[in-house]
Amino acid sequence: MAILELDRLTVAGDRGDIITGLTFSIDEGETAVMIGGSGSGKSMTARAVLGILPDGLRASGDVRFHGESVFHMPTERRRTYLGRGTGIVFQDSFGTFDPIRTIRQHFTELFSVHLGLKGKDADRRALYWIGRAGILDPVRVAAAYPHELSGGMRQRIQIALAASLEPELLIADEPTTALDLNIQDAILELLKEWKKETGGTLLLITHDLGVAREMADRMLVMDNGRLVEDGPARQLFTAPRSRAAMQLTDDWRTVGGAPPADKAASPSHLLDVSGLSMSYRTGGLFKKREVRALDEVSLSIGSGEIVGLIGESGGGKSTLARLLAGIEPARAGAISWHGTRNWPDAVQWVHQDPAASFNPGWTAGRLVAEGLEYRGTRRTERERTARHLLSEVGLPSETAQQYPGELSGGMNQRLALARTLAVSAELVVLDEPFASLDMSTQAKMIRLIRSLRDREGTAFLFITHDIRAAFALCSRIYVIRQGQIEDHGSPAELAASENPYTKSLLEHVPGRGVDLCNNGGGVL
Known part of the structure; x- marks a missing residue:
């Protein structure tokens, strides 16, 4: 039985339609994944379903929840619909929190409005759901403010907030975008656990075919504000019917395909890093501690070579980028350019x-x-x-x-x-250049970077948590963990690596079981 039905939904503004004639339904207990490029209308669909369109936009057609029109709900019924009926997880985990309220206050206010819970009862329920989100120290996190938590923790808390009212339908809009693979995997597992334990319905919005492949029962493909394909998940990967779906799978292959061999088998050394170390002092006025961000890191980049640097958040990737760009001086170690210590403008x-x-x-x-x-x-x-x-x-x-x-x-x-x-850069340091980009734009960026390498001889250090993109683009990849180089080699060598950390990273690639080097994370 359908829990959500969209009937010729159209969202329009002063410049014309953003969504046109959208018609589909989602059954109770189903996981439907809506996928498409940036600007295809995915997030606007979610806002229309919830009735929270931005100012200046208007909706026509209908959205029905258990057969009841969302657009014509009385105020009190609408409040219930937006709490107990549906929950929403937004892509921007920081922007959805009130910065002057603690995490506990976010939960207790929600419980007061929708459940009538106050005091110790609300506190107990808040700590329970914070713990359910995989937070090891719920008491400490409950007392924290949003800015004191990492992006991954905020995203988990946001899911816990939405799930804590036990809604029948959970809408998750790009919940894993720009998160490293370990955190992304934890978020997807949390959503799976919520579905398994509650029997709830999930509408997951993403631009990542790997996430879609991992989660979907059904796929809804959006393109230019229209639904162009609706069918079982396997269909998209084996026999896509629409041009937009075919383009998505082609771009997926491009982003996950094996890299072409560098023109020079042994490129001359452009940059050599030896024993690079960096630490920062953190803490209050009287009690400080030293945090080591990099610990004797060594690597090399050849002329016209594309080299990758992968690892989880907090591993030291961006710190290394700042040192290589000359924004900060290293505490120890050496950086040589064309065999000299002269700092380059290039x-x-x-x-x-x-x-x-x-x-x-x-x-x-x-x-x-x-x-x-x-x-x-x-x-x-x-x-x-x-x-x-x-x-x-x-x-x-x-x-x-x-x-x-x-x-x-x-x-x-x-x-x-x-x-x-x-x-006229000889070396470009790309720090997470694909974060938040849809698959089509990622594929175009990969082609562009390859073209610049071939035509201009530009070398690149590609820093990313997106392992599929690194395998597609780089001839050599360094794996960094807690400030140290843990492993390195060609994509094929890393795919066969026995290093436990490298193996763990590869296992967390969405749509596991993919041969990154041979079929490009290709279709089933």
Whole structure:
């Protein structure tokens, strides 16, 4: 029996339809996965189902929960629907919390409004659900504020908040995006446990086919605001019918395919890192402790080589990126460039969140031309070069006049790369460049990076927690754990590695059992 039915749902704004004529249903106890590229209408569908559309948008058609129209529910019934009927887990775990309330207060307020629980009863229920989320110290976490928790812990707490009212339908919108594989696996296991114990229904929204493959009973494929395919999960991987579904599986192969061999069998050394160590002092005014972020790290990168660095969050990946880019000095060890200790201008860093490193008041064209201005290039030449570089990274000409806030995440990632190329970088450090990008954009970025390596001889250090992308792109990969290099080798060598940590990372790739080196994480 259907728990949720969408009947010709359309969401429109001043610029036209965002979702058009969406019709499907989800049965009780089912896990339906909605997949599609950025801007395809996935998250807007979830908001329409909950009746929480942004200002300026309007919905038509109907959404029915157990046959009752959501759009025509009385206020009190609607409150119950949004707590006991449905729960929501958003992609932005930080933005969904009140920063001045403790985690305990988030739970107890929810229980007061929906369950009438107060005092010790509400506290006990809060600690129970925090523990159910896999938190080892519920009392400490309950007293913490959102900013004091890691992204993975906030995401678990958000799931616990939604599940604590025991809703019949749980909607999870990109709940694992930008999380490392161990945390991602824990989040998916938590959702599976919730379904198994409650018999609830799950609508999971994602752009990751690996996550979809792991979780789905049914697949709903979105493209440009329309539902283009609806069927059993296996169908998408074996016989996709729509063009959008075929493109998704093609992009999945690209992101997970084996890398082409480097042109040079033994590239000359560009960068050598030897015994690099870094530590930070943390704590209060009187009690401080030293945390070692890197511990005698050594690695090398050849000219025109694409080298990967993988590992879980907190392993030291971004610290190493800052040291290589010259943003911070190392406490110990040496970095040599072309065999000398002279620090190069030709090392550039593309930040994990490129938009945060842009001046929001500058256009894309000016951002790209900034480095050329410092080098004394004439204005007309700067503008011409900026337009050329934007075209090189696959951005349309009108992008030069747009501001970062007007661009998508994938477009900002390309803009950051164009800005880096403007200063003729020999080595580009890419810090989690695919975080939050849909599969299509990831595939385009992989092709772009390969092209730049082949045409310009640019070398890349690809820092990521996305093992499939690293296997697709890199000729050699270093595995880092707690500030130390744990393992290294070609993708084939790592796939066959007996190192326990490497094996653990590979086992946590969504859609396990995939041969990363031979079939590219290909379809079933």
